[in-house]
Amino acid sequence: xxxxxxxxxxxxxLRVRRGLRHAGFVLxxxxxxxxxxxxxxxxxxxxxxxxxxxxxxxxxPPAWMEGGRPDHLLGTDHLGRDYLSRLIYGSRISLIVGFSxxxxxxxxxxxxxxxxxxxxxxxxxxxxxxxxxxxxxxxLLVALAVISLVGGSLFTMIMVLGLLFWDRYAVVVRTAxxxxxxxxxxxxxxxxxxxxxxxxxxxxRPNVLHHILVIATLEMAMAILSEASLSFLGLGIxxxxxxxxxxxAEGRQxxxxxxxxxxxPGIAIFILVLATNLLGDGLRDLSQPEGRx
Amino acid sequence: MTRLLDIQNVSLAFxxxxxxxSPPNLIPAVRSASLHVDAGEVVxxxxxxxxxxxxxxxxxxxxxTPDTGTIAIDGKPAQSLGPRxxxxxxxxxxxxxxxxxxxxxxxxxxxQTPLKIAGGVSARECEERARDLFxxxxxxxxxxxxxxxxxxGGQRQRVAIARALILRPKLLVCDEPTSALDVSVxxxxxxxxxxxxxxxxxxxxxxxxxxxxxxxxxxxxxxMYRGEIVEQGATDAFFAAPTHPYSKMLLSSVLPPIPxxxxxxxxxxxxxxxxxxxxx
Numbered sequence: 138x139x140x141x142x143x144x145x146x147x148x149x150x151l152r153v154r155r156g157l158r159h160a161g162f163v164l165x166x167x168x169x170x171x172x173x174x175x176x177x178x179x180x181x182x183x184x185x186x187x188x189x190x191x192x193x194x195x196x197x198p199p200a201w202m203e204g205g206r207p208d209h210l211l212g213t214d215h216l217g218r219d220y221l222s223r224l225i226y227g228s229r230i231s232l233i234v235g236f237s238x239x240x241x242x243x244x245x246x247x248x249x250x251x252x253x254x255x256x257x258x259x260x261x262x263x264x265x266x267x268x269x270x271x272x273x274x275x276x277l278l279v280a281l282a283v284i285s286l287v288g289g290s291l292f293t294m295i296m297v298l299g300l301l302f303w304d305r306y307a308v309v310v311r312t313a314x315x316x317x318x319x320x321x322x323x324x325x326x327x328x329x330x331x332x333x334x335x336x337x338x339x340x341x342r343p344n345v346l347h348h349i350l351v352i353a354t355l356e357m358a359m360a361i362l363s364e365a366s367l368s369f370l371g372l373g374i375x376x377x378x379x380x381x382x383x384x385x386a387e388g389r390q391x392x393x394x395x396x397x398x399x400x401x402p403g404i405a406i407f408i409l410v411l412a413t414n415l416l417g418d419g420l421r422d423l424s425q426p427e428g429r430x
Numbered sequence: 431m432t433r434l435l436d437i438q439n440v441s442l443a444f445x446x447x448x449x450x451x452s453p454p455n456l457i458p459a460v461r462s463a464s465l466h467v468d469a470g471e472v473v474x475x476x477x478x479x480x481x482x483x484x485x486x487x488x489x490x491x492x493x494x495t496p497d498t499g500t501i502a503i504d505g506k507p508a509q510s511l512g513p514r515x516x517x518x519x520x521x522x523x524x525x526x527x528x529x530x531x532x533x534x535x536x537x538x539x540x541x542q543t544p545l546k547i548a549g550g551v552s553a554r555e556c557e558e559r560a561r562d563l564f565x566x567x568x569x570x571x572x573x574x575x576x577x578x579x580x581x582x583g584g585q586r587q588r589v590a591i592a593r594a595l596i597l598r599p600k601l602l603v604c605d606e607p608t609s610a611l612d613v614s615v616x617x618x619x620x621x622x623x624x625x626x627x628x629x630x631x632x633x634x635x636x637x638x639x640x641x642x643x644x645x646x647x648x649x650x651x652x653x654m655y656r657g658e659i660v661e662q663g664a665t666d667a668f669f670a671a672p673t674h675p676y677s678k679m680l681l682s683s684v685l686p687p688i689p690x691x692x693x694x695x696x697x698x699x700x701x702x703x704x705x706x707x708x709x710x
Contacts, residue, residue: 321530322540325593328491328522329544330513339543343534 155423162419168412176228184208185219187226187379192217196395211401214387220398223379224405230380231361231409234295238360239353241299246306247349251337253307254314264311271304277363284372294373298360305352313345347424354417358410365406381406433505434601434633435467435490440499442485459485461657462499467635469600472627474636474648474665476680482657483637487605490635491522504600514548521594525606527586531593536575537564541592548597563592566629568622584615591622595630605637620647641684645669653677 156162175182195217198205205212211220253264280297287293317323318341326336367373368382376383381402388398439462446455460482467473475483488494490501492508501508503519511519521544524530531540541560545551551559564574567588578586587607594602604623608616620643626632638644644651645665652662653674661674672678 320532321524321526322532324491324493325522325524325530325590326543326547327493328517328520329547329597330517331547335547340532343532 156419159419159423161415162423165412165415165417165419168408169416172228172409172412173232175225176232179225179229183219183222183225184210185222187218187222188377190216190218196391196398198395199397199401202397212395212397214384214398215391220384220401223384224381224402227379227381227384227402227405228409230291230374230378231364231406233291234298234364235357235361235413237295238298238302238363239357241295242301242303242356242360243306243349243353245300246303246352247310247345249303249307250310250312251314251341251345254311255318255333255337255341257315257318261311264307268304268307268311271301271307274301276301277366280363280367281370281372284367289367289372289375291374291378294364294367298363302356302359302363305356306349309348309352310345313348314341317341317344347420351417351421351424354413354420358413358417361406361410361413432469433466434469434471434503435465435635436500436502437463437465437486437490438500438502439464440486440489440496440501442489442494442496458657460489460496463654463657463659464499465652465659465662467601467633469633470631471650472634472636472648473650473652474638474644475652475654475659476638476641476644477654478639478680481654483639483654484605485657486654487522487603487635487637490603491520492516517544517548517599518597519599520601520603521597521599523587523590523594523602523604523607526610527583527590528610530590531578531586533578536577537569537581537589538574540578540589541596543593544597559596560592563595567592567595567626568618582615584611584619587611587615587619588622591619591626595626598630599632601633601635603635603637606639607636608643609638609640616643623647641681653680 191213194206194209194213195215197209197213197217199212199220200207200210202212209219209221211224214220214223249264249267253261253268280301283297284293287297314337323336323340326340331339364373364380365382365385368380369386371386374380374383384402385399385406388395388402391398440460441458441462442460443456443458446457448455463482463486465473465475465486475486477483485494489496490503490508495509503511503516508516531537535543538557538560541563542556545556545559561571561574565571569585569588569592573581573585578589581589587610591607607623608619611619623634624647627634634647636644636648648665650662651665651668652659653668653672653676654660655674655676661668661672661677663673668677669681672681
């Protein structure tokens with residue numbers, strides 16, 4: 138080659154730049170990263186112990202309202218615990234539940250989807266049957282029933298949500314795999330002697346990954362909401378641990394006198410779920426058009 | 431001459447399910463086809479779409495299993511060969527260069543794939559062999575680490591050819607390898623096939639519906655019609671005097687460039703089988 142010696146490689150920078158132009162993606166990623174940072178640095182950021190009670194200053198309003206105190210920026214709850222500190226520590230629960238559920242359900246759902254989509258025939262009928270069984274169960278009701286039987290804890294909550302909400306992964310991955318398994322590059326790998334797991338992992342997975350990522354963010358938002366709902370109903374995280382859903386539940390009794398007890402954690406849940414959804418939508422947009430595929 | 435590929439009375443019918451309890455409809459795709467390919471030969475299978483030629487190719491590649499009949503490769507029944515042993519004997523080049531290479535892998539990775547599956551070769555040697563082939567099939571080295579969406583259809587087909595050659599197979603099964611390309615690129619790819627045949631001592635089973643392509647590359651021709659091989663013979667003899675009525679129809683369906691006049695006799699470019707640039 139004359140003159141043109143520059144190596145043509147995949148322009149990953151181009152993809153990053155395209156991402157930075159997508160407002161929803163940037164906003165979602167920024168908020169999520171910020172929340173993760175807050176959760177990790179909770180002991181440093183929280184001004185007080187989230188569990189320390191002080192009944193003499195119970196139900197203080199936030200600092201900017203009348204009667205608020207600057208050392209309790211978001212006020213205190215009915216036991217006099219600092220609300221900002223509880224909010225900061227509560228982000229840990231939401232994120233742990235969100236990420237763990239997403240991982241567990243992602244592994245179960247994708248595996249089922251890959252198997253059903255790749256092998257087809259009777260295997261696929263069986264996988265579809267399992268998916269249909271799952272879809273015919275009302276998810277949150279089953280979660281409620283199981284947790285009220287087993288008893289609520291962080292671990293059971295993650296397991297129950299993870300073992301329940303894999304249906305979307307399975308449905309989407311199965312369809313996407315069906316579309317790819319007949320591609321000639323899969324046949325070429327088969328002629329080269331590759332085993333089915335090898336083909337699924339090396340040839341099909343890279344082509345389905347963007348679907349999985351998008352569902353993962355949506356499922357994470359779902360899991361965060363489910364945790365809040367279950368905790369609100371008193372079946373999730375046990376009492377003293379700060380969780381946003383639990384904070385709303387405890388603030389409910391004072392809803393009319395001290396509405397901030399409900400809307401502060403409410404807004405926190407809203408923002409985190411919105412950010413994950415924005416991130417998911419952004420990922421979907423960014424993974425779509427990219428020359429010819 | 432050794433018989434590299436021997437297809438004996440192979441039949442395959444596709445089953446179409448009509449209902450849960452009714453018996454399936456049988457749609458015969460290949461009916462009792464027999465064909466052999468000697469080492470170093472180029473045998474073309476021609477026929478219209480739906481004549482079963484691709485199904486035949488898929489059976490040779492073991493992507494489909496024949497209902498009856500046997501396929502022997504290098505004297506051994508194809509079904510008795512282990513997957514790796516088989517891969518070192520037979521490799522495919524497919525029709526659609528857009529579906530035949532994985533869009534999410536770099537060209538370097540795509541070419542190395544069969545070698546990685548076969549195993550037993552160090553990563554460095556893998557890459558070295560891929561680089562050699564990359565150049566040999568006429569791709570500029572600066573594209574080595576690019577993705578398929580950055581190159582053209584003809585270049586994609588060259589990548590697919592390099593991938594098929596990395597295991598140094600004896601037989602290449604080419605299923606319409608040029609029909610998705612435009613005419614000038616077709617000629618280049620055909621020329622590449624001819625050069626590689628010399629360099630690597632290859633044998634081709636060449637599926638095509640394009641008689642012009644077949645005339646340029648094939649030593650022998652087999653005509654398929656409705657799943658049966660209705661005529662086979664040396665290329666020259668076939669073009670001079672086809673015997674089966676369908677072959678005659680097939681040949682007469684090629685339009686002459688000037689209406690009313692006969693087809694021009696194409697000087698067969700590949701009589702120049704000397705290595706590139708060595709002789710005038």
